[in-house]
Amino acid sequence: MTDLLVALLAVCAVWTGWRVFRVDSMVRATFSLMLSFVAVGAIGVLLSAPYIGVATVFMMAVEMMVMAIFMVMFMMNPAGLNPMSMVHQHRVSIGAGVLAFFGLAAAILVSRPPSNPVAPDADVVTELGLELLGPSMLIFETAGVTLLATMVGAVILSSRQGRFGSADEGSRPPGLTEGGDPAGQRPDGGGGGHHHHGGHG
Amino acid sequence: MTLTIVLLGATALVGIGLYGALSQQSFVMLMMGLELMLNGALLAIIGFWSLSLGGMPEGQLMAIIVMAVMAVELAIGFALIVAVYRKRQADVTESIDTLRQ
Structure with a gap:
């Protein structure tokens, strides 16, 4: 059942x-x-x-x-009014997912894990509480501090700017060659591939 | 038998999650793939704890750690999405290829 x-x-x-x-x-x-x-x-x-x-x-x-x-x-x-499919490297992803499934499934079917079920009258919640505040307290508290660090990190990452203004104000990525154009796109947009060739000559 | 069923389900969840994390262009959908993989891990832990560890309390502790990892991933992930969107107006992975060779 x-x-x-x-x-x-x-x-x-x-x-x-x-x-x-x-x-x-x-x-x-x-x-x-x-x-x-x-x-x-x-x-x-x-x-x-x-x-x-x-x-x-x-x-x-x-x-x-x-x-x-x-x-x-x-x-x-968000409303799902028209079909949505935003995927890249679709075949590779399907292959990776299928491979992961069959690889792990084969490992499961081949291996024989020990059969040792929980006793029906075991007091599992009490045991968990004693474990959390007993032998494994350090791990539990580490998880708490990690969550605190996460909160701080999330606030810092998503805040509009730092205490002294925008962190990258006036900054420019280094050029590929000396005095040349920076690689890739400019962080500040610019728009339309307007490049200054030559630099300092 | 039950353990095999549970583990196969967990495996399928991990596989689907891997597919989603690799294939989705939108950051938010990509994170759903990661969550699905963690969901599979949680299911496997519950199965092992209940059917082959004899109810060792450390198994439940591990499930709680996985849940904490899920919360951290969600919070930091969304913070990163907001930061990237502020900087680049980008919400798909193709928009941040500055470091691409």
């Missing part, structure tokens, strides 16, 4: 994961990804990891809401 439910949920997770790259609307893709996470969380609950499963669902629901907002901000086609 559990087997069947787990298999059903796994298929559901994979199918919604696949829909992420097939639907025409970015917002629909976001909710599809959320359904995939919810299915994984439900598998966690079924496989006697209630805390991890429920935490996954809650966290991913919030994360996907944030993602949906960014979708609407950045996408030209």
Whole structure:
């Protein structure tokens, strides 16, 4: 029974994961990804990891809401009114994905992992709490500090400018040759490939 | 048997995520591919913890670490997208090829 439910949920997770790259609307893709996470969380609950499963669902629901907002901000086609396919190196990507799947699947089918399921009466949430605030406290706290650093980094990266104005104001990438034009496009746009040839001669 | 099913599902998620991360032009869709790969990793960890580790608490800790990685990836990823958009008005990967040879 559990087997069947787990298999059903796994298929559901994979199918919604696949829909992420097939639907025409970015917002629909976001909710599809959320359904995939919810299915994984439900598998966690079924496989006697209630805390991890429920935490996954809650966290991913919030994360996907944030993602949906960014979708609407950045996408030209949030409503899915016309077909959307923005891909590059399509064949290589399909090949890499298929190769990864079959390689890992072969490894799974060949190997025999030990069969040692959780005892049905095990108090897994209590054990997790004792582990988090006991032997593995340093790891847990490191994760906390990492998240703090992430917050600081996200604010710095997305703020319009630094304390003393724009960091690259008046800067110019170095030239390919001495006094020559810089490589690639100018960061400040310029527009239309207007180049000064010769420089200092 | 259950473990094989779970791991195959996780593998499929990783494969789809890899396809998405490599093929999508839009930064946001690319990040969805990365999230899908992490989703597969989370599923595999849950499966191994529940069916072959005998409920070792460190397995759950690892799942929590993966969730923290997801949060970090999302936050820093979106901050980078905003920074690139401010600088270049770009929202697809083809627009930032300054370093391309």
